[in-house]
Amino acid sequence: MNNEILPVNEPVLTYRPGSDERSILSAELNTQLSAVVEIPVVVGARRIVSGDTVAVTRPDQHAHVLAQVAQAGLPEVGRAIDAAVEAQCDWSRWSFEDRAAVFLKAADLLAGPWRQRLNAATMLGQGKTVQQAEIDSACELIDFLRFNVSFARQIQSMQPVSSKGVGNSLEYRPLEGFVYAVTPFNFTAIGGNLACAPALMGNTVVWKPAATAALSNYLFLQLLEEAGLPPGVINFVPGDAATVTQAVLASSEFAGLHFTGSTTVFDSLWRSASINLPLYRGYPRLVGETGGKDFVLAHRSADVDTLSIALIRGAFEYQGQKCSAASRAYIPSSLWPAVKERLVAAVAEIRAGRVTDFENFISAVIDRKAFSRINGYLDVAKSDAVTQIVAGGSSDDESGYFIEPTVIEASDPLAVTMREEIFGPVLSVYVYPDAKWDEVLRLVDETSPYALTGAVFAQERSALASARDALRFSAGNFYINDKPTGAVVGQQPFGGARRSGTNDKAGSPLNLLRWVSPRTIKETRIADRSYAYPHMVAL
Structure with a gap:
């Protein structure tokens, strides 16, 4: 060159x-x-x-x-x-x-x-x-x-x-x-x-x-x-x-x-x-x-505030309608209470409405087909014994196709919302024991057929190194201490492999x-x- x-x-x-x-x-x-x-x-x-x-x-x-x-x-x-x-x-x-x-x-x-x-x-x-x-x-x-x-x-x-x-x-x-x-x-x-x-x-x-x-x-x-x-x-x-x-x-x-x-x-x-x-x-x-079923993986050494903001922006910006949007998260049990508190508070205060009002953070999903599909996943989360909606979960299509930002806690890491692409403002979270870091690395790699984007959050360099190695083929765009969205031309060439x-x-x-x-x-x-x-x- x-x-x-x-x-x-x-x-x-x-x-x-x-x-x-x-x-x-x-x-x-x-x-x-x-x-x-x-x-x-x-x-x-x-x-x-x-x-x-x-x-x-x-x-x-x-x-x-x-x-x-x-x-x-x-x-x-x-x-x-x-x-x-x-x-x-x-x-x-x-x-x-x-x-x-x-x-x-x-x-x-x-x-x-x-x-x-x-x-x-x-x-x-x-x-x-x-x-x-x-x-x-x-x-x-x-x-x-x-x-x-x-x-x-x-x-x-x-x-x-x-x-x-x-x-x-x-x-x-x-x-x-x-x-x-x-x-x-x-x-x-x-x-x-x-x-x-x-x-x-x-x-x-x-x-x-x-x-x-x-x-x-x-x-x-x-x-x-x-x-x-x-x-x-x-x-x-x-x-x-x-x-x-x-x-x-x-x-x-x-x-x-x-x-x-x-x-x-x-x-x-x-x-x-x-x-x-x-x-x-x-x-x-x-x-x-x-497609993508993009992940955010947090280590016990992750900074809670940085992680929480990344989840909010990564999952909910543009109503989650990005192939790179954060859709599944793996949070250690020691951090989950603090992260959950921030997510619940954010969902409660996020403004949604028409795009002509510049004070809104999000707006409506693209059409009725998308609205119905996303609502179908919310219905599954409400009825499935292994999932619980901890924030959001409502919708309204009277004048526009609005889906409330939603956080789902899944006790089963293979729950439907942890595996399937939703393409909406829905984040599913699996809380894992802090000591199971190696096991959760394999879980992140094997749960989804996709390999588009993913992010790992940690302050311990050894954790970042092990994640970078174990998840080498899990994401074509891999982010360290940043949300998995927002690739910039010339800085982060974009694309994924496997089924992505x-x-x-x-x-x-x-x-x-x-x-x-x-x-x-x-x-x-x-x-x-x-x-x-x-x-x-x-x-």
Whole structure:
């Protein structure tokens, strides 16, 4: 790698009362609340508005419609594939620096005039508080755009050795065909990165956004167009997941999948691609980040205040709707009374409500499906003899999909809520005897099929060392004395293994390497003039 100077991470604005950013954002929220946006299918230079639409509503006020989203059918998906294949002929021949200039301009636009447009759309459409939107749709997305350019330059600099009379080089070609980007509701930044990372490397993309994130995702596409992204490089195809995927995976031009979502869906996509493998021009690159049952493990030497704050923020920020959210905790019996007291007090004082009220710590979960699923787990906790709700546990969907932050104490470490991904503001705690540290290390490692994030809290260095070793394969992102959420681009490359995905580390060069197909080029400048070798000379 070369000595490329990495960008500086985008500073997080505070939105304190009286600040300029707070005033601008408040005005933008009012503007977006007063309109219903018509979101089309975007294929090449065409915008298609079909008769079939799906409404985007506010999670915290589900009667309020923010947008109507056109739904791509099989014909529209087919046209998107054709547009992507056609656009790649020109796009892949752009110099890397010309492609990079588009995304660097996009980063500057997002850091400037587009910042509060994306933040407001993320708050209203995806139910994020101002803090959660700022670190996502502003800072992280800006960082992806800037750092990926720097990472790609590092990759370009990785060149082979040349010997006397020979010049060797590596050409980092894009994949042949298009990349299918399937993006989630919970991070605007993930949606943008899953589409943009392959495009930066010369690929073209068919982007299927989550319906509930369509508003912020469409605004980001418009930002990219303003930055100079040519038509057809990223084609925007909201629609029924099965319909869109069926058409995509049936195309001989399918070259790669960039996915964030559930393990079940990723499994299905992988199986379908395997069945269709003989159709494809090459073996497709399948990159996915999926589920998690992320842990916090405390040693008896852990600092109670640090641990408690990490549990509150790690489990409840953005209503627990992060694949990295703290979902299961293992607390030694000597610390549990003090930790429990702090958790109960925090749940009692946490403010929940509409995202337009900046004093709220959390808001509503994304939709009715999520609301019902999380409530199902709360019902299980209330009826199961091995679990007890010690804080929270209530819900209300009269005007928005609100779930109270909930702490469950489980006497059985294999209780349902300790094992299964809930994706809501629910933390399950198993209290273990202080002397059972080695046993609990094995328990943490073996309880979940996932291996996304995890955290260990201890002041004793020997405890940290033993946890780091025993849990080596339990988390792709491992945190020491910090919550298991909040990975920063360029600082903590993100991704997990086991059933949490392919661990291709978004926010690092490792992910970008998946979107190139290198060609080795050897140029001989001084050629031999005889086929004979020295050992063949007669004595």
